[in-house]
Amino acid sequence: MSQPGYKQFCPVAMAAEVLCTRWTMVLIRELVAGTNRFNELRRGVPKMSPTLLSQRLKELETAGILEKKEHSSEKGIFEYHLTKAGKDLYPVVEAMGNWGQKWVESQISLKNLDPSLLMWDMRRNLDPSPLPTKQTVIQFLYPELSRSKQRWWLVIEPKGDVDLCWADPGFDIDLYVTTDLRTMTAIWMGLTTVKRESEQMKLIGAKEIASSMQIWLGLSPFAAQKKLVP
């Protein structure tokens, strides 16, 4: 924030000077979620220009919220890590997220659909524990979308690592999910639940994987917060 501050000693105002500038809270949410590298942050905030991202990262570093460190083993690789003060922003993110989940109308949230963002979030929160301890591949198909955004693959490795692919990785597919982006997003946000063989979603493949989808599909961290507006 290079605009003059609020000139208030109040801690809320002091915090707001740092936190309440454009994109900053969204970026912090991404950092709190555990993203550390520049280009990964870009995936989490795709509409933010790299220039502004770079600028905000510097501001947050100056504010003592994060530290930029060169990767220990690889030269030229940098990572951004929250400091103790930065990690302590978790309650702020949590409070804002819960409020948003509770009070922002679904209709409005669901105007901001983005398959890349959704799949990226799903990758992050997926829970491999109900899945077989072998490589599992799940294909998502959104027929409504343009060719390049139609198909996505989640590859769950035996150890539990999850990869997201936007090009066919060539592996055998264990489960095919065909749905529309709005439905999938609503499920991920906790606004509705997975129903096998609904109009909006078709699951084809391994039955045990299909039937546990609501489990292994980790939801948004705010999905549990009940909505109080339609």
Added chain:
Amino acid sequence: MSQPGYKQFCPVAMAAEVLCTRWTMVLIRELVAGTNRFNELRRGVPKMSPTLLSQRLKELETAGILEKKEHSSEKGIFEYHLTKAGKDLYPVVEAMGNWGQKWVESQISLKNLDPSLLMWDMRRNLDPSPLPTKQTVIQFLYPELSRSKQRWWLVIEPKGDVDLCWADPGFDIDLYVTTDLRTMTAIWMGLTTVKRESEQMKLIGAKEIASSMQIWLGLSPFAAQKKLVP
């Protein structure tokens, strides 16, 4: 916010679109604190232009955070009241305030001294219970400041109502407080405590009122949060 939104369905992003624009969180803090009238809000956010204040109030109304109502008995008097969604922002304000109190350096906060704001806040949080159940008048003198900002009076009525005066109300004074603005602000923020007869503060007048000053002087709502940086 008329800038295009973040295009993210994430509740944090949705909330940030409404909350993280300039002045908005500071204004909401003031509303959460119980201020309802336009000109009282101006006292709470003195550096915000009336145009922008008006604009933000409309935005918050549109967002379903507050309602503007005409005062029931007096025509032409309007009040802004938080809706249920607005009151539910309390955890957000609290989280941000606690973070600010904990992590923003005192040196920086104490660069934003403002006697009007401080006295206004003190008026709001003053606890009359330890005071005698008669009218009590306390004069604050900041010798360092310009004439018009040097002297302030808190008038506590028998019922407990507190008035703030910037001109001598003419009543008998029960306690004279002479200090500097930085010390008084630090005390109110919980960074230090009242000490009788220190270099920084002189208390002259009724002994029982002087000795209970740390009590009746209600502190900032965030004073209890311990600071983790100097």
Added chain:
DNA sequence: CTGTATCCCCCCGGATACTG
């Protein structure tokens, strides 16, 4: 008392290309 109207500057931030 409760705002509006108006003016205008500055700078925020979006877009794009490019570099080590």
Added chain:
DNA sequence: CAGTATCCGGGGGGATACAG
């Protein structure tokens, strides 16, 4: 991969005066 350099336009928001 990890950013910078550069350009540019729009509008956010500060200041002030005034009106109902």
